[in-house]
Amino acid sequence: MSPLPQLALAPMEGVMDAKARDLLTQQPGWDFAVTEFVRVTQERLPAKVYHRLCPELRQNARTASGVPVHLQLLGSDPECLAINAQVAVRCGAQVVDLNFGCPAKIVNRHGGGARLLRAPDQVFMAAEAVVQALAHKVDAQGAPIRVTAKMRLGDETTDLALANAQALEAAGVAQLVVHARTRLQGYRPPAHWEWIGKVADAVRLPVLANGDLWTLADYQRCVAVSGVKDAMFGRSAMADPWLAAEIKASLSGEPRPPTQLRDVLALMVSSLLFDEHTADKVKVMRTKQWLLLLTYRWGEAARAVFDQCKRLQNTAQIVQCIQLVLKSD
Missing domain, CATH: 3.20.20.70 (Aldolase class I)
Structure with a gap:
C-alpha cells in the first residue's frame, strides 16, 4: 500500500x-x-x-x-x-x-x-x-x-x-x-x-x-x-x-461515513461549552465567523443556522440556538 x-x-x-x-x-x-x-x-x-x-x-x-x-x-x-x-x-x-x-x-x-x-x-x-x-x-x-x-x-x-x-x-x-x-x-x-x-x-x-x-x-x-x-x-x-x-x-480502503453539518455544529457547541478562558465577546465573534464559513461547504442549511445566530449577543444564546437546531434535525 x-x-x-x-x-x-x-x-x-x-x-x-x-x-x-x-x-x-x-x-x-x-x-x-x-x-x-x-x-x-x-x-x-x-x-x-x-x-x-x-x-x-x-x-x-x-x-x-x-x-x-x-x-x-x-x-x-x-x-x-x-x-x-x-x-x-x-x-x-x-x-x-x-x-x-x-x-x-x-x-x-x-x-x-x-x-x-x-x-x-x-x-x-x-x-x-x-x-x-x-x-x-x-x-x-x-x-x-x-x-x-x-x-x-x-x-x-x-x-x-x-x-x-x-x-x-x-x-x-x-x-x-x-x-x-x-x-x-x-x-x-x-x-x-x-x-x-x-x-x-x-x-x-x-x-x-x-x-x-x-x-x-x-x-x-x-x-x-x-x-x-x-x-x-x-x-x-x-x-x-x-x-x-x-x-x-x-x-486505506476503509471508508468512513462522510461528515454531516450536525457533526460540525455539535463540535462547535462542545468547544464553546468547554472554553472557559476566552472572553465571551471574542467567542461570539469567532463562532459567527465559523458559522458563516460553513455556508461555503453546507450551503443553505448552514446559512439558516447563521441567520438565526447572527444577531445574538452572547455565547449562551448561540449555544441554545444551535442546540435547538440539533434537536430539530
Whole structure:
C-alpha cells in the first residue's frame, strides 16, 4: 500500500489561531499545522510576539494532541526575515515557513505576500537569507531546521509560477505549498489544480496542493488533475474537521461515513461549552465567523443556522440556538 499523504492545516489570519489548531488537531488525520503569519518589517520582534501567535512553541511546537506546528513569517526584507527566523527558532520553532501567498492589500502594499511573486529574484533572496541564517540550527530531535514556503501561482498572472517555485528550490526551501490561484484571483473559484502539477513537475521539492479542496471528491479530482497527493486545507478544514480522516480512510480502503453539518455544529457547541478562558465577546465573534464559513461547504442549511445566530449577543444564546437546531434535525 502506498504511504498515506501528508494533510495539513493552512495558515489563515484571524481564523487558524492556537485554539482552532488545538480543536482541529484533536480530530484524526492532520499531520501538521501552520500558524497565522508573523509580520516582519524593519525590526527584530520580541519573543512575546512569537509566543502570542504560537503558544505551542512552549510545548515543543506541537498542539496538545501532538501535531507539529510550523511557524510562518511574512516579509520582504531578506536581512530582517533572517534575523527574525533566528529569533523564532530560539523561541522554539522547529520549522519556519515563508509566506509568498497572502493576497491582502495591506500586506501587498508593503511588498509582502503574493506581491513578491512579481520578482523571482527577490523571492530567492528572501528565502535564501532565511535558509542560510538557520543553516546550523537543529530541531528537538537534532535534525536540521527546515525552511518551507507557501506561494500562489503569481501576482496577476501565472507567467512566473514556475520561475518562483524554482527560485524557492534554489534557495534551499525544503517543501512547497501551492495555492492554485493568483493574488488577483483571490479566493474566487475555480482553483487551477493543473498548475499545481506543472509546479510539481518543475521542481524536485515535495509539493502540497491547496485551494478549493472542500470534500473527498474535490481532493480526488485534484489528485487526478495535478498528480499531487499531499495537500493543505484552510476554510475546508473548519467546515469539515474530519476531512483529513475521511481522505485517509478512503485511501486505506476503509471508508468512513462522510461528515454531516450536525457533526460540525455539535463540535462547535462542545468547544464553546468547554472554553472557559476566552472572553465571551471574542467567542461570539469567532463562532459567527465559523458559522458563516460553513455556508461555503453546507450551503443553505448552514446559512439558516447563521441567520438565526447572527444577531445574538452572547455565547449562551448561540449555544441554545444551535442546540435547538440539533434537536430539530
